[in-house]
Amino acid sequence: DVKVTQSSRYLVKRTGEKVFLECVQDMDHENMFWYRQDPGLGLRLIYFSYDVKMKEKGDIPEGYSVSREKKERFSLILESASTNQTSMYLCASSFSGLAGGGSTDTQYFGPGTRLTVL
């Protein structure tokens, strides 16, 4: 079974802090994704990566950056946390990226990190 793990289930940070959210997948997937989920808005894509050191902005990248130094690990960084970044953050991974010919495929999600910024 595919396993996607996230470093924390719950996190409380203060405004202005630098926040790191880590995600690790164990199935050698090319693609990894970071979403945030807010009530009534569904999942919104922040960033995704289709290969090591490759990244592309999603729909709401402002205030976030990402890092993918190894295939299995994708980190989301909040450079200076703000209260409007309080949210549930979900990481996902999938096979069949650009390198594989490009086709939309099933995404496997981690359990989520509920981040509160005070």
Next chain:
Amino acid sequence: SQQGEEDPQALSIQEGENATMNCSYKTSINNLQWYRQNSGRGLVHLILIRSNEREKHSGRLRVTLDTSKKSSSLLITASRAADTASYFCATGPNDYKLSFGAGTTVTVRA
């Protein structure tokens, strides 16, 4: 941008009844997927239907796709308490990104 939109936003049914929810989307798709999310957890993939398919079954799940109307439906038959969750449709054009709707929250009453 949010491509899929589920309807209704919330649904409450008795155990044993069927639950139907719909998804509409805006642009052409490669496939359409349905996911389930139990309270406070990550999403779990349920079923994928390709753009050249019209209906697909998986256990108690039945999904239909009408590309001319840009819509899909998910039917859960003989619902159980464990089906209480939020259900999301997700669509992708011709790349590997998915766009999720806001979800339908289903409550199954015992």
